[in-house]
Amino acid sequence: MHLDWTALGEVAAVSTGVTVAVVVAFALGVLGLARVEAAREGAADTGSSGGxxxxxxxxxxxxxxxxxxxxxxxxxxxPQFH
Structure with a gap:
């Protein structure tokens, strides 16, 4: 049995990179929702809701x-989607 270690390393690197990117994107989305909440609380105090x-x-x-x-x-x- 022969393993292509280079291909295995590429798959591991790409899957790790995509996982980190999705986690960062999701965290930035949650940050955006936190900005909305902060803007709503600030709008109640100041009367503006630009953020x-x-x-x-x-x-x-x-x-x-x-x-x-x-x-x-x-x-x-x-496979049915292909």
Whole structure:
């Protein structure tokens, strides 16, 4: 039995990199939601809510990126989608 160690290393490196990227994107999405909450609390105090739009946009884009990676992974795993 022969193992292609280079291919195994490439798969391990890519999967680790994608995992870290998805975790970072999800964390940035949660940060965007935290900005929305902070903007809502600040709007109650000051009467303005400008930071909420940026936070909801950030959260939406980050969660969309996470969903795209998950959907692509499911596409690769399920043979009926090919």
């Amino acid at each position: 909420g739009v940026l936070g909801i946009t950030q959260a939406g884009l980050c969660f969309l990126a996470c969903a795209a990676v998950v959907a692509y992974g499911i596409y690769l795993i399920v």
